[in-house]
């Protein structure tokens with residue numbers, strides 16, 4: 001098969017201990033998955049019934065930190081540190097009890113957000129795409145293999161900006177753990193090998209400015225370091 005112009009490189013993420021990279025198919029994100037963060041964003045009631053999902057384009061990936069460009073059209077770039085789940089298989093209507101079989105590995109990432117545009121979209125009932133799915137909005141660490149580390153149900157998740165602790169929680173606090181996120185997403189989309197899932201951010205989201213350095217960590221699993229330029 002030929003194409004009418006050269007195809008773009010497949011977005012990918014490094015894998016710890018492997019020369020081969022993880023090719024990214026889609027980036028799914030869940031909102032309001034930590035009660036304290038839902039409250040800080042002004043959600044009136046934290047609903048455990050219906051998760052909030054959105055997507056970022058696969059080429060929003062910034063692989064393993066480095067320099068992240070400050071996006072256009074915002075005066076309020078916010079950090080959201082999140083555990084990232086990488087899938088090696090997928091399907092539809094996956095049972096939560098079998099969902100972890102789909103997991104290739106784990107990393108840590110930033111769900112970068114144009115908070116001012118998100119607030120305006122929320123106020124008008126408009127979609128979040130321009131607030132969440134912009135270029136370079138998804139810095140992600142190298143992935144650790146689930147076959148080596150298992151499936152963490154407890155791990156400290158933290159973010160430092162210029163050395164100052166901004167976000168600090170334990171993934172045990174997630175309203176929807178990763179198996180339930182996979183099960184719920186698979187009711188809406190056919191999940192595939194190569195999908196990444198950002199599993200939601202804890203309280204403490206805040207601004208990033210040009211020149212800020214960040215260090216996100218999922219303890220004993222992944223570290224992501226970089227700088228806003």
Ligand code: MN
Nearest residue numbers: 080111200201
């Ligand atoms: Mn988020």
